[in-house]
Amino acid sequence: MREIKAQTIENTVYDLILEASYCIGADVEQAVRGARETEPAPAGRAVLGQLLENYAIAREERIAICQDTGMCVIFLDVGQEVHIIGDLGEALRRATARAYTAGYLRKSMVRDPLYDRANTGDNTPPIVHTRIVPGEKIDILVTPKGIGSENMSRVKMLVPADGEAGVVDFVVDCVRRAGPNPCPPVIVGVGVGGDFETAALMAKRMTARGLDEGNPDPRYAALEQKILARVNDLGIGPAGIGGRCTALAVHIMAAPTHIGGLPVAVNLCCHAARHARAAL
Amino acid sequence: MIHLQLPLQKDAIAGLRAGDEVLLTGTLYTARDAAHKRMIACLMEGKPLPFDLAGQLIYYVGPAPASPGHAVGPAGPTTSYRMDAYTPALLEQGLLGMMGKGTRGPEVIAAMRRHGAVYFGAVGGAAALISRRIVKSEVVAYGDLGTEAVHRFTVKDFPALVLIDSLGGNLYEIGPRMYRRDPADGGEE
Numbered sequence: 001m002r003e004i005k006a007q008t009i010e011n012t013v014y015d016l017i018l019e020a021s022y023c024i025g026a027d028v029e030q031a032v033r034g035a036r037e038t039e040p041a042p043a044g045r046a047v048l049g050q051l052l053e054n055y056a057i058a059r060e061e062r063i064a065i066c067q068d069t070g071m072c073v074i075f076l077d078v079g080q081e082v083h084i085i086g087d088l089g090e091a092l093r094r095a096t097a098r099a100y101t102a103g104y105l106r107k108s109m110v111r112d113p114l115y116d117r118a119n120t121g122d123n124t125p126p127i128v129h130t131r132i133v134p135g136e137k138i139d140i141l142v143t144p145k146g147i148g149s150e151n152m153s154r155v156k157m158l159v160p161a162d163g164e165a166g167v168v169d170f171v172v173d174c175v176r177r178a179g180p181n182p183c184p185p186v187i188v189g190v191g192v193g194g195d196f197e198t199a200a201l202m203a204k205r206m207t208a209r210g211l212d213e214g215n216p217d218p219r220y221a222a223l224e225q226k227i228l229a230r231v232n233d234l235g236i237g238p239a240g241i242g243g244r245c246t247a248l249a250v251h252i253m254a255a256p257t258h259i260g261g262l263p264v265a266v267n268l269c270c271h272a273a274r275h276a277r278a279a280l
Numbered sequence: 281m282i283h284l285q286l287p288l289q290k291d292a293i294a295g296l297r298a299g300d301e302v303l304l305t306g307t308l309y310t311a312r313d314a315a316h317k318r319m320i321a322c323l324m325e326g327k328p329l330p331f332d333l334a335g336q337l338i339y340y341v342g343p344a345p346a347s348p349g350h351a352v353g354p355a356g357p358t359t360s361y362r363m364d365a366y367t368p369a370l371l372e373q374g375l376l377g378m379m380g381k382g383t384r385g386p387e388v389i390a391a392m393r394r395h396g397a398v399y400f401g402a403v404g405g406a407a408a409l410i411s412r413r414i415v416k417s418e419v420v421a422y423g424d425l426g427t428e429a430v431h432r433f434t435v436k437d438f439p440a441l442v443l444i445d446s447l448g449g450n451l452y453e454i455g456p457r458m459y460r461r462d463p464a465d466g467g468e469e
Contacts (some may be wrong), residue, residue: 041459054409067344067354067407104353106344106427117314119426148359148404180452181359181382183404233461239403240382241441242455272405275392
């Protein structure tokens with residue numbers, strides 16, 4: 001049994017929120033730089049240039065990359081040998097409130113979706129997904145997520161007969177319908193299988209997979225490339241004003257599912273694809 | 281590059297075409313979801329709006345807080361279609377321009393054509409960069425809404441693109457058409 005103080009987790013999450021909000025990942029920046037080299041549309045190239053300039057300003061001045069500093073999504077993989085001293089939920093809530101306040105990040109959470117859309121004032125509560133895993137450490141992923149791309153995300157319960165073609169068509173259709181709204185070039189996170197909510201959660205996880213990490217399953221790696229080509233054939237382009245780079249990547253995670261099911265979820269993530277990780 | 285003075289003049293925007301690059305200088309108002317809802321409620325009750333919309337440009341944005349030494353925090357555009365339900369009524373009040381990102385519905389485009397209005401785009405996600413062109417920010421209405429309050433921004437050479445012009449020309453249709461490849465026939469459209 002290893003003991004980790006909730007206070008330590010709070011301080012780590014605080015730092016990760018600021019890092020994610022100010023400093024774009026090297027993988028994302030590299031992908032945008034690569035897209036600028038290959039994008040044939042002059043206006044699209046200019047947009048990609050502005051994004052690179054924007055990343056640099058945000059990093060140097062330590063200000064938010066995008067004004068929509070998002071809902072604060074936190075993934076925790078907690079080793080089962082870990083004993084957390086203190087209130088974990090409260091630690092995450094406090095880390096969020098402190099980081100969004102001290103870090104000049106926008107507060108975008110409302111208390112109730114329908115009946116009390118009053119801002120909570122400190123961007124709490126965070127959205128937390130916890131898994132219990134073997135081992136004695138805690139892996140933390142903080143991925144602030146803006147609503148522009150979140151609103152363009154979809155889940156569909158396909159049936160087994162739809163097969164691979166059904167998955168491809170649904171994902172491509174999702175990006176087509178989203179058009180310029182999710183701030184392309186996007187990262188397309190896809191969850192296939194599991195049940196309704198597992199598919200959505202896998203899709204969200206996949207928006208944060210490193211752009212330099214391949215899919216370990218060659219079948220899904222090939223499917224990712226197939227969908228990416230189709231998506232970029234849509235012509236939507238950077239900022240949606242026309243071009244060949246509509247998506248930087250397609251990332252797919254699959255899970256066992258029911259004999260009668262083929263759930264598919266698509267979670268789009270804008271080019272301000274913010275994530276930061278730490279292991280305690 | 282076209283230099284445009286704010287507030288807008290109808291004859292100045294009549295000549296703008298989808299795809300034109302402009303630099304905006306002058307004052308504009310910010311409003312997004314909650315402020316729009318309140319403005320429309322105000323009109324429904326027959327009350328005057330908290331600011332005169334005639335000739336104005338509304339920028340769909342909820343800025344991040346300003347850190348020390350900045351007039352405003354990062355302030356890129358939000359997705360415009362969420363304001364579609366409210367926009368025709370504001371165009372009736374003399375609003376001449378909107379700025380945001382993303383598509384607009386057919387009813388908004390029809391109302392824009394009727395009123396000779398224009399829809400500009402700023403680059404979504406380029407918020408830190410954009411905020412350098414905003415030299416002053418004041419809250420003019422609905423201060424309790426925080427980031428969603430109506431701000432008056434003074435902008436200087438603020439870069440924008442004409443996304444939809446007053447004749448209905450739409451860059452989101454024109455641009456992608458040039459780069460689309462239809463897998464059904466394997467070739468360029």
